[in-house]
Amino acid sequence: MNAETLIILLYVLVLASFVGFELIAKVPPTLHTPLMSGSNAISGITIVGAIVAAGPAGLPVSKILGIAALFLATLNVVGGYAVTDRMLRMFKKKK
Amino acid sequence: MDLKLIIQVSYLLASILFIVGIKMLGKTATARRGNILSAVAMLIAVLATLLDSQVLSFTEIFITILIGSAVGTYAAQKIKMTQMPEMVGILNGFGGASSVLVAISEYWKQAHNSGLTMDAIVAVTVVLSVIIGSITFTGSMVAFGKLRGLINGHAIVFKGQHLINAMILLIILVLSVLVVINPNIEVWMMGILFLGLLLGVLVVIPIGGADMPVVISLLNSYSGVAACTTGFVLNNQVLIIAGALVGTSGIILTQIMCKAMNRSLANVLMGGFGQTVGTSSTSGEDIVVKDIGVEETAMLFDSASSVIIVPGYGMAVAQAQHVVRELTDLLEKKNISVKFAIHPVAGRMPGHMNVLLAEANIPYDKLIEMDDINDEFANTDIALIIGANDVVNPAAHTNPQSPIFGMPVLNVDNARTVIVCKRSMNAGYAGIENELFGYPNCLMLFGDAKSTMAKVVGELKEL
Numbered sequence: 001m002n003a004e005t006l007i008i009l010l011y012v013l014v015l016a017s018f019v020g021f022e023l024i025a026k027v028p029p030t031l032h033t034p035l036m037s038g039s040n041a042i043s044g045i046t047i048v049g050a051i052v053a054a055g056p057a058g059l060p061v062s063k064i065l066g067i068a069a070l071f072l073a074t075l076n077v078v079g080g081y082a083v084t085d086r087m088l089r090m091f092k093k094k095k
Numbered sequence: 096m097d098l099k100l101i102i103q104v105s106y107l108l109a110s111i112l113f114i115v116g117i118k119m120l121g122k123t124a125t126a127r128r129g130n131i132l133s134a135v136a137m138l139i140a141v142l143a144t145l146l147d148s149q150v151l152s153f154t155e156i157f158i159t160i161l162i163g164s165a166v167g168t169y170a171a172q173k174i175k176m177t178q179m180p181e182m183v184g185i186l187n188g189f190g191g192a193s194s195v196l197v198a199i200s201e202y203w204k205q206a207h208n209s210g211l212t213m214d215a216i217v218a219v220t221v222v223l224s225v226i227i228g229s230i231t232f233t234g235s236m237v238a239f240g241k242l243r244g245l246i247n248g249h250a251i252v253f254k255g256q257h258l259i260n261a262m263i264l265l266i267i268l269v270l271s272v273l274v275v276i277n278p279n280i281e282v283w284m285m286g287i288l289f290l291g292l293l294l295g296v297l298v299v300i301p302i303g304g305a306d307m308p309v310v311i312s313l314l315n316s317y318s319g320v321a322a323c324t325t326g327f328v329l330n331n332q333v334l335i336i337a338g339a340l341v342g343t344s345g346i347i348l349t350q351i352m353c354k355a356m357n358r359s360l361a362n363v364l365m366g367g368f369g370q371t372v373g374t375s376s377t378s379g380e381d382i383v384v385k386d387i388g389v390e391e392t393a394m395l396f397d398s399a400s401s402v403i404i405v406p407g408y409g410m411a412v413a414q415a416q417h418v419v420r421e422l423t424d425l426l427e428k429k430n431i432s433v434k435f436a437i438h439p440v441a442g443r444m445p446g447h448m449n450v451l452l453a454e455a456n457i458p459y460d461k462l463i464e465m466d467d468i469n470d471e472f473a474n475t476d477i478a479l480i481i482g483a484n485d486v487v488n489p490a491a492h493t494n495p496q497s498p499i500f501g502m503p504v505l506n507v508d509n510a511r512t513v514i515v516c517k518r519s520m521n522a523g524y525a526g527i528e529n530e531l532f533g534y535p536n537c538l539m540l541f542g543d544a545k546s547t548m549a550k551v552v553g554e555l556k557e558l
Contacts (some may be wrong), residue, residue: 001216001330009327009335016336019114020343027121029439030459032348032446036315037183038120038130039344042113043190043318045137045337048144049197049325053204054159055150062204063152067159069196072189074163075170080186081134082171087179088127090453093460 034087041080047073098146105143106333112136113337117344123459140333176454177411180444184239184311187318191231194321198224199288201328206279213278220327222271222287228321229291230298235314237299242307242443250303257365263294302363305408305485307443308352309363316345348445355439355465357491357502382533384520387540389547392514393554395538399476399512401432403468405505406448407441409482409517413544416455419481421552423457435461436468436478436505438486469506478510481544482517488529497527513537516544 027035050073053066113136119129141160144150174182202221205213240246270287273280302310319341326334353360387395396402404423410416423433435457441448449462463471472478480487490497491504507513508531515532517539531537540547 001214003216005330006216006327009330009332012332012335013323013339016339017343020117020340021347023114023118023121023340024344024347027347028123029437029446029464030123030449030453030462031121031126032351033179033183033444033450034126034130034446035117035120035344036312036348036445037179037186038133039117039341040183040187040190040315040318041130042117042133042137042337043187043315043322043341044193045140045334046190046193046197046322046325047137048140048331048334049201049329050193051141051144051156052147052149052329053197053200054156055147055152057151060204062200062207065196065200065203067155069193069200070156070159071163072196073193074160075167076186076190076193077137078164078167079171079182080167081130081137082168083174083179083182083186084130085127085134086171087176087450087453088130090176090450090456091123091126091459092453092456093123093458 030091034084034091037080037087038084041077041084044073044076044080047077098148102143102146105139106331109136109140109143110333110336112139113333113340117340175414176416176450177414178243179450180307180311180442180447181239181242183315183444184235184242187311187314188232188235188239190318191228191235191314191321193228194318194325195225195228195232195288195291197325198228198328199284202278202284206281215275217328218275218278220324222274222284224321224324224328225284225288226267226271226291227317227324229288230295231314231317231321233292233295234299234310234317235295237296238307238310238314241299241304246300251300256297256301260294260297263290263297266290267294298364301365304443305440306356306363308440308445308447309349309356309360311444312345312348312352313360314345316342316349319343319345352440352445355503357499382528382530384532384539385537387514387538389540389550390554392538392540392551393558395477395512395514396426396431396551396555397429397558399431401475402426402477402479403434403436403472403475403507403510405436405438405478405480405483405487405507406452407438407481407483407486408443408447409484410544411442411447411451411482413482415481415544415548416451416457418545418548418552419452420455420457422548422555423461425552425555433461434463434468434471436465436472436507437462438465438483438505441483441486465503465505472506472509475510476512478507478513480507480513480515480517481548484517484529485527487531488527489531489534490527490529494530499527507531508534508536511536514540516540516542516547518543
């Protein structure tokens, strides 16, 4: 990786962080738990890296690590979204 | 068609959907759709990645995803709402572990296969990813163990703790520099991994149960940062964007939780709160409390016109949310107004009480935040406190010696009558006496929250 790519990635990081701060700063307390479990599921985005790592044919060490990563990331993603959805289904306004 | 371009455009689309999704997650009316949108974004990112030319072993990948999804869905359906904090804790740990494994896998591939040269920038990002991911992993596992009761939930402190942590961090930094200079010596990398895992355990064990909202939020933030650093390792923007969103949301929640406890983040992380504050309890020894039975409680409710219920962790432990709802329905049928006052750190994770009460079908517009309801206590007949203690302790206003002095609390003592449902006179998490219990307008209703409230409901029905 050269310095130029790094700088571009840093731009992405900084801008995304600002967006994150703006979006989340005003979330009402009712939604704190779903926000946390929902964002927790998003952090399972490493699943993308895990798929690439688990990608190669054969069975090198790096692939075995990738498969393990993929399993954990899938749990994180699917479990996280499912439980968040289950929670949000319960949030009701007064009829 | 150019597959690479398709992948890149899909990642861009996924990033946009993640941002829109998390924005919608911030409003009660759109939250559910927001969550689904972000799940769609994840699906797009996954499908796009499968197009990658490096990905050849589809069978293994599909089987792994299938098993992971099945286990994840099953756990998500089975988990009790009172166990939400531990669910978030363990999933968080898995995310961290996954980031570590991806980084190590990439390291292994590069350090072995491509002629033993590794870019310095890549080496730095791999090292960062391993450090943050491993701390997230074991830290979350310890938090999970504490929440689940597998490990003593109290703060575990020992002499020289901070010194040991500082030493470990220093060694990690030295090893990191060594790895960046010469990435081919795996022992150093394994050393970083091992010490990172150890540090994760050591930084969470001194933090006590009631500080868990802060820890869970912070670990959540770490898992985002770990995903972010993995994005740098793989030169992948969608990981960086999604990771940054999670990282900032965790940080914001951490700040909110710290503010609600009037403590700095550093103070929480140093841990041991509640272990060293024995001095202030001496003044509270002469508290004389007044008992009340379920019958009298029911009669008091019957003659009231407004009630504010203050739930705490005790309600979650006793699983009393459903019977509390029955009580609410009954009181409303008698034309008594019922509201809930929610302290930001009630429970073991941010918003814990809101989820439990939602599960019991209590509409969320009945749950009022501390700042909005604090003035209402003065015009309220009964404040009913169920399993909360420190968050209603007036010492936070009146006693400068108290360790919780300055912490924002619910002004329940302003209500005409305060009824405290509590198992025993044991002090709260902070280990301090609650002078509220000795106030002339305060009545103690001893017993398990669930069975006691059930009895009150029974009495009320007969009135």
